[in-house]
Amino acid sequence: MILVSAYMGVDRAVIEEISKEIGAEIVGYIELTNDYQLEFTEDRTAEELDMMIEFINSFSFISNATLNI
Numbered sequence: 001m002i003l004v005s006a007y008m009g010v011d012r013a014v015i016e017e018i019s020k021e022i023g024a025e026i027v028g029y030i031e032l033t034n035d036y037q038l039e040f041t042e043d044r045t046a047e048e049l050d051m052m053i054e055f056i057n058s059f060s061f062i063s064n065a066t067l068n069i
Helices: 012-022 046-057
Strands: 002-006 024-030 035-040 062-067
Touching: 002 012, 002 046, 012 024, 012 035, 012 046, 046 062
Parallel strands: none
Antiparallel strands: 002 035, 002 062, 024 035
8 A cells, every 4th residue: 555645735536546546546545635545456576565655646736645554
């Protein structure tokens, strides 16, 4: 699972699109802080998760993406 913090004003649809792109779905959301929990439909290796976190963090509207451990 990956935790994603988006800046305020970023629409949920944007995060949904990113989730689809990496094979995950939104399973949790905190509206007050615009935080999302993304869960993968298939198992991922630690290396794959690191690459996906790097990909998500590359967007200017994301404040932080981390592994949920």
